[in-house]
Amino acid sequence: MIKNEEMNENVKRLFADAIPDTKWMEEAQWRIDNEKWLDISGKIALKVLRTLRKKGVSQKELAEKMGVSPQYVNKIVKGSENLSLETITKLETALEIQLIEVKSYQYEAEVVSSPVSDVNSNAPGYKTKLELVCCSGQSEWNENEKPKAA
Amino acid sequence: MKILSIFEIVKNSLLAVQFDHKEENEFRHLFNLWKDYEFLESFFEDNLIDLNSGFYEETEIENAVLLTIDDAKKTEKRIFELATKGQTNTDEVLQNIFKPLISDSFDITLERQKAYGLRKKSWLRIYAIRISPNRFVITGGAIKLTKTMNDREHLIKELEKLEIAKKYLKENYLIEESDFYYSDIIRSE
Numbered sequence: 213m214i215k216n217e218e219m220n221e222n223v224k225r226l227f228a229d230a231i232p233d234t235k236w237m238e239e240a241q242w243r244i245d246n247e248k249w250l251d252i253s254g255k256i257a258l259k260v261l262r263t264l265r266k267k268g269v270s271q272k273e274l275a276e277k278m279g280v281s282p283q284y285v286n287k288i289v290k291g292s293e294n295l296s297l298e299t300i301t302k303l304e305t306a307l308e309i310q311l312i313e314v315k316s317y318q319y320e321a322e323v324v325s326s327p328v329s330d331v332n333s334n335a336p337g338y339k340t341k342l343e344l345v346c347c348s349g350q351s352e353w354n355e356n357e358k359p360k361a362a
Numbered sequence: 363m364k365i366l367s368i369f370e371i372v373k374n375s376l377l378a379v380q381f382d383h384k385e386e387n388e389f390r391h392l393f394n395l396w397k398d399y400e401f402l403e404s405f406f407e408d409n410l411i412d413l414n415s416g417f418y419e420e421t422e423i424e425n426a427v428l429l430t431i432d433d434a435k436k437t438e439k440r441i442f443e444l445a446t447k448g449q450t451n452t453d454e455v456l457q458n459i460f461k462p463l464i465s466d467s468f469d470i471t472l473e474r475q476k477a478y479g480l481r482k483k484s485w486l487r488i489y490a491i492r493i494s495p496n497r498f499v500i501t502g503g504a505i506k507l508t509k510t511m512n513d514r515e516h517l518i519k520e521l522e523k524l525e526i527a528k529k530y531l532k533e534n535y536l537i538e539e540s541d542f543y544y545s546d547i548i549r550s551e
Contacts, residue, residue, distance in 0.1 A: 291398065
């Protein structure tokens with residue numbers, strides 16, 4: 213058994229000989245800075261991988277369908293590719309799946325506390341808002357204005 | 363399999379070996395692998411029986427991949443914080459991240475996990491040799507879905523890598539065998 217002091221010297225020598233890994237630091241920082249889109253890219257990659265497996269389609273066949281190189285498809289399924297909308301829609305078409313969904317536009321209007329019957333049914337803004345209030349189960353009626361239960 | 367070089371990950375505290383058949387050191391290799399969806403999907407598909415053997419809570423492959431990515435990300439951030447701020451400027455020390463490997467193979471670990479809930483512990487493992495308090499040399503890592511390391515090829519390989527590194531440090535830096543012990547990494551909360 214070596215003495216503690218000698219041990220420390222040996223450990224010191226080991227650290228002195230080691231090569232600083234600056235590349236990992238750069239990569240880790242990049243991953244932290246780009247975390248949000250990387251998460252989306254990864255989820256797309258996973259869906260593509262599971263679909264390929266389920267349908268028995270190879271990455272090469274997918275590449276042919278999309279008109280891109282197999283190397284590019286391989287980059288996509290690793291989950292670190294910053295995908296364009298064009299690429300995503302190509303993937304969706306080739307695999308016959310939906311990968312992303314953009315929520316429909318919802319018209320927002322100032323809420324006026326008036327009975328439904330008073331609202332001009334041709335005014336889409338009011339109608340949409342009232343429908344949303346109704347569906348969410350949250351009342352914006354003033355207690356006194358609330359329609360009485362039959 | 364031989365050691366080509368040793369890299370310093372965290373100044374004066376964390377080292378990682380590079381084997382002659384790899385293009386990068388074991389630490390970088392692990393984190394590149396654990397963010398690779400293609401590798402992870404394929405790994406869990408190949409080890410589906412182990413995944414649902416009951417050692418961990420049963421889960422779908424998709425979920426297993428996402429859990430792994432999340433665990434790896436959190437672990438990398440913890441080590442990154444240490445690397446950027448240094449051990450003295452954070453509440454974190456390597457000793458908190460690494461735990462003795464030996465307990466991983468005993469029933470007591472499973473009991474402890476059960477008490478805390480099975481997903482409290484990650485299946486990610488970073489294998490290292492402790493050379494002095496808060497100083498470690500990483501030799502590899504794995505996704506460990508079984509109770510012990512002795513019956514799965516990819517885990518046996520990790521034990522071999524630990525032995526090679528131990529021998530290398532002993533021969534080149536005169537660090538006695540009694541000064542080592544193996545460690546693994548626990549789930550980051």
